[in-house]
Amino acid sequence: METPIERAGTQPMRRSARTTLVSLSTETPGELEITQPTLPLMSIEPAVAPARKTVGGRFFDWLIVITSAWLTGGLFLDGWAHAHIPRLETFFTPWHAVLYSGFLAVALCHIVALVVYHRRGRAWRQAMPVGYGLSLLGIIIFALGGIGDLTWHVLFGIEKGVSALLSPTHLILALGGTLIIQGPFRAAWARPNRTSRPSLASLLPMILSQTMLLSVFAFFSQFIHPFVYAWSAVPASAVLPFYGQALGVASIELQTALMMGCILLMLRRWRLPFGALTLVLTISLSLMTVLSNHYWLIPVALLAGLSADLLLWWLEPSTQRVLELRIFAFAVPVILFMLYFLAAALLWGIAWTIHLTLGSVVMSGIVGLLLSYAFVHPHISIDR
Template structure:
């Protein structure tokens, strides 16, 4: 079921060095180090780092910008080498890495902007770090180059149904989810046990609980359309990405709902391998999965919070903002209903594409 589309760069550039698993591995390893440094930087921002005391070149900044430079040099060196063999600059970019090159340029621009932003306004703290313009630029650029090994594997038509073959796909997916989870912290309930804090807006928390599981469902659909994945791939990807998120404020046990979501995704992946992605996305099984994963995620999230730090049941206003049974169960049901809506949209879109291809 894995993609069999081969890049024109590959077919036209026979004998030329192209992206390979070794090339992907170099990019993936230093992308991993980049994200690890970004995660450590987020922890520093959450702790209230001082620009006046630390300056811009903190240990975290030096670490992740250095790792990023290795990624950038690798991509541009590979492109220059292919260019020296007669291809134009666009065709010389290794297959699957064109958006990666764009991402490197965007990230580099964001890094320069980050320096001037911090110099002018100091370091962001807490929520500020999520919406800072320079940080958002870094987020967009990083996601583009982090997904490059996955795109390269898809362009080569490689399978990911073995542990070795799945590495570039799982690493890319994991790192992209980690970045989305950190920079999208305002819609990510894994950042902290929100129902424990009476000052958190209940409306915002319910919105997070409905929105974030759809990221997982979307990642599953996007990945399975291109690859057969080795069992356990989603559990690893969701769990490791969640760890990058929960370590920022130290609520490590919030890993549990993410891991549960990964297990359900792996179960659905087994079904997809049996019937094919086209049939699976138009089946009742997909609707059940798209509703069941969010419902399970929210249920486990509330359970874990209640068993560890406890859910706040006090009133902020008389008769309002109470984490009552109505709100808790309602959030589970709402997440499931939105998942059903998501499944119907995906199924209709898939059917439309199939009809056009047949005609």
């Protein structure tokens, strides 16, 4: 008579674990027989190694930063031309040439990297370095936007004023461009931290990438930017007495939200070294002065950046030091716009009342403070 265990040992199986069992033999009563049946407990499939992701190096990061700066510089040159040359009635301009040649340069870098890594054995989906996959999508969007922009100009003419910033094809170009220039930022975000206090040199591609993002945001909202339009110097109109005041306060609040959003996102991920915020604020705000010829505001941007770095060094805000993060988020815009109004008072005078001037400064701090809660949530205790 065959026992159930011995019958199980005769079952055909693919690949399974072998277990030593003890059973009673029916042929020799009283004796124990040691058998090694193979039990159908589980099937063991050969392990498949996950596809390795392509990790780009610092050379590629810097290559994209340089070509992205070319692209961003072309954007601001084109903006300067629209602001200073009233009879700009053609798509084919030297400034468009700088803009689109910058796009071709950055697109070529991505395509070459894609092909090179694919030839080294990567699948097409894994061939692009980590963080740069969305940049390829941005290249496609930008190319389609460029073709659409040319067609739009032929059909409807050259945009002027705010229309030039909110034109549908220009917004498509902006979307594609921001996806491209954020490649080094996304790549740095995906890499593990090698040290708790990274150096300025190691984070510089990421910092410049984020600076260009903030600059593009500011460019497309320049119609409501205090470094472009100094509404605080404009006397109240008899017809619309609150028009300039409302625009001035709204411009401060909007640009504070954009600026602190970019800064807090970096603080959410890294402990920023001294000098990082000086670069971010000085470059992004100085580019806006080019559009309006308000070059006297460049020292304001520099001093605000240095002050932000000093606050960063003193407070050490982070996700673990939440109170310090809240203070930092409030203080940075307050210092920036206090310096802004001080410079405005010395150079051309302020038409606003002291109540409105200081109130708008405090409002900028409140915007920064509230925004910090979106990046670092308050602790929630759950009663059981």
